[in-house]
Amino acid sequence: MKKLLLFFALLLGSLTLLCPPAFAETFTCLACHGTMKGKIRTDKGVFIEVNIDEGRFSKSVHGGMGCTTCHKTFKDNPHEVPKGDVAKNIAEMASLISSKAKIDAVAYAACMECHGDDYKQVSESVHGRNIIEKKQHDGALCLDCHGSAHYIMPEKSGESMVNRWKIVETCGECHDKEEIAKKYNLGTHIIEKYEESFHGKKYKLGHPGVPTCVSCHGAHGIRKWDEPGSPVSWENRITTCGKCHPGANKKFVASITHKPTGKDNPIPYYAEKGLIILTMGTIAFVIFHVFLEALADIRDRVFRKKKEEHHD
């Protein structure tokens, strides 16, 4: 019996060792931040959600991390300022992305501590430069695609915003919006045209090998399509399409543009109109013919029966 007790004592002891040191601290923060209702108004007049769903957080990929791993410093102080300096590179990045990260820029920049390569790619991408250089606030940065850092799920999980069966919807959050397309001079109906294409149709049907947005355009390092570094620029498109379509040539890669058919591409537009007329016309004639024939057959069968019998 004593031995058994000792065994359990050791087991429990080792469990506490396995727990990350941050656990206790997180537990303390969540004592308040796990029970808060409503939103809080910051100095700048922004309403922010400061409650954390503890269940979802602990299940997320960051569930084992402590709060102050990212939330290194607090300007608005109902809190004691956490000890420890903010590393120089993070502080720099925090000021670079301040147009985007209005609430806790340091926490937003802290992603780079672990995800350095990805962060570097993003900051050089069209999304990153939009924020860092052009100081915009509505372009994409980490959280716009991945969701709140508190609840990020593994990519393979269906709950992840960047899961392959969610990513089109996620990109569409911005790229399906007319005001974004107008502001940044982007193509309209991008998502719609993708969904109408063979790729998009197969996507909807759950084809396992179907390309999503990121398969062709890249993810973190994304460029505007006509920049030389973009995988879908004319220089790189043959290689990019060739990943799935070996032997792709210049004429083949012209097949996908996401451009809406209309004035600048009149041939498919009018071909479709013509075919609709042809199809509808033929169907109308066929329905008309069969309808009349059926009525005449009934008439002959029912009302002119005697005549037929007479013939035989």
Place this chain on the structure above:
Amino acid sequence: MTDTTTAEIQRFNLTFRIQHVILLVTFLLLAFTGWSLKYPEPALQHTGWWIRLWGGAKTAGVIHRVAGVIMIMDFVWHVIYVVTQLLTGKMKFDPVTTVVPVSSDIKNAVQNILYFIGLSDTKPKFGRFNYIQKFDYWAVFWGMAIIGLSGLVLAFPTKAAIFLPQWSANWIWEVFFVLHSDEALLAITYILIMHFYSEHLKWENFPMSMTWITGKLSMHHFKEEHPLEYELEAKENPGAFRNPGKS
């Protein structure tokens, strides 16, 4: 000639029947597997279970391509067969028995519709193929030219790209896509309405005309629906009607 209820005449030989069976099987496979791709909207509740029924999007795609190639081969076989028959004199052109549209078809169509709506008391006299049957037959040629060709291009796009002219590259893919999809819909609706009415729902054929299996047509039906050919046969080959013919 006396027993018109049981006597039959040979209509389609075994080759034609096999060609028709291949056509119908591949047609149905293509229509069934292609349907989900044309209407993949998850809002349409059938899409999900329907594509799973065909083994998922990938398997359905393989079935669609294989069935398409077999259908094209069937079509090529048919054309070669008919041309050979014509060249060797086994099949002869005759305005009464030909499937080629002739001027009397237009006259017959007008007459037939007048009969349907009661403006005429006499049915037009048809030869071996009435105008609807000719339309049925040539619709396959149209389908092959449009759907078959665009299907090959879409199934083997990188190969097809080699043959496409550069100036067409910016619009031709979309045209092929629209052609394939729209004309397939036309083919499906045509078969569903016209062919199903003529061969399944029509009183004397209900629930199904057996001609596609036996290749034979009842003498009564022959006399009623194809009087010109009946007269021609009676004149040329009076003894043949007693003999159901060889397949």
